[in-house]
Amino acid sequence: MSETLTIALPKGRIFEEGIALLQQAGLPLHLPEKSRALQWRMGHVTLLELRNQDVPVYVDLGIADAGIVGKDVLAESGRAVYEPLDLGFSRCRLSLIREVGATGPIGRLASKYPNLSRRWLQERGLSAEVVKLSGNIELAALTGLADAVVDLVQTGSTLRANHLEEVEVLMHSSARLVVNRTALKLKRDQLRPLIGRLRELTGTTSAP
Numbered sequence: 001m002s003e004t005l006t007i008a009l010p011k012g013r014i015f016e017e018g019i020a021l022l023q024q025a026g027l028p029l030h031l032p033e034k035s036r037a038l039q040w041r042m043g044h045v046t047l048l049e050l051r052n053q054d055v056p057v058y059v060d061l062g063i064a065d066a067g068i069v070g071k072d073v074l075a076e077s078g079r080a081v082y083e084p085l086d087l088g089f090s091r092c093r094l095s096l097i098r099e100v101g102a103t104g105p106i107g108r109l110a111s112k113y114p115n116l117s118r119r120w121l122q123e124r125g126l127s128a129e130v131v132k133l134s135g136n137i138e139l140a141a142l143t144g145l146a147d148a149v150v151d152l153v154q155t156g157s158t159l160r161a162n163h164l165e166e167v168e169v170l171m172h173s174s175a176r177l178v179v180n181r182t183a184l185k186l187k188r189d190q191l192r193p194l195i196g197r198l199r200e201l202t203g204t205t206s207a208p
């Protein structure tokens with residue numbers, strides 16, 4: 001009988017694809033029935049359903065042995081968890097966005113990613129107030145709450161529908177496997193083969 005493995009997955013667009021991939025990699029997972037439950041025991045695996053931002057925290061503190069999270073969220077968290085694989089889905093980019101044609105100085109910038117936004121400003125020697133928002137970030141640029149926003153772009157349809165433009169790409173993102181460093185040693189017999197199978201399935205060698 002294998003030792004329990006605790007896996008953290010974020011609710012939202014990564015959840016279903018994450019379960020499907022881990023299932024293909026041999027974990028006894030399935031999509032849970034709709035309910036208010038927040039964790040499930042499936043065979044030897046305990047599955048935790050978290051907010052995106054909380055996945056690096058649960059993995060870093062060792063409550064979860066491993067998890068899946070976007071590179072954007074991982075970079076914003078600053079948590080030094082082991083990140084062995086780029087899983088290749090949920091691809092998007094984190095970009096500076098402004099109203100089409102806006103050229104004035106950026107006095108205030110809004111984002112769900114305040115740390116990455118501040119780092120970008122600092123690298124360019126710009127000083128702007130950074131306001132943290134929680135969703136529909138593009139509205140901040142449209143309503144004048146901010147002179148620019150830092151948010152995700154995938155197809156660009158949200159930008160086109162709102163007369164906004166992508167001024168600069170801060171980083172590219174995709175879903176990453178993250179692993180607790182102590183669990184990697186203590187549960188090596190389970191985690192190493194899992195990483196190996198996921199590597200074969202996703203065809204990646206390392207996570208840049």
Ligand SMILES: Nc1ncnc2c1ncn2[C@@H]1O[C@H](COP(=O)(O)OP(=O)(O)OP(=O)(O)O)[C@@H](O)[C@H]1O
Nearest residue numbers: 012013014051052070072073090091092152154173
């Ligand atoms: N339009 C998109 N296309 C592809 N990938 C995306 C897109 N938007 C976000 N992502 C990626 O998927 C991850 C999860 O996005 P999701 O939309 O589920 O989060 P959310 O509901 O906005 O998060 P939360 O409300 O928990 O902050 C993001 O961190 C990013 O890596």
Ligand SMILES: O=P(O)(O)OC[C@H]1O[C@H](OP(=O)(O)OP(=O)(O)O)[C@H](O)[C@@H]1O
Nearest residue numbers: 135136137152153154155156157158159
């Ligand atoms: O370039 P696009 O293909 O339009 O994708 C970009 C949009 O996708 C995400 O929003 P999401 O749909 O997850 O809604 P949210 O703002 O509630 O997170 C992101 O925040 C952008 O608004």
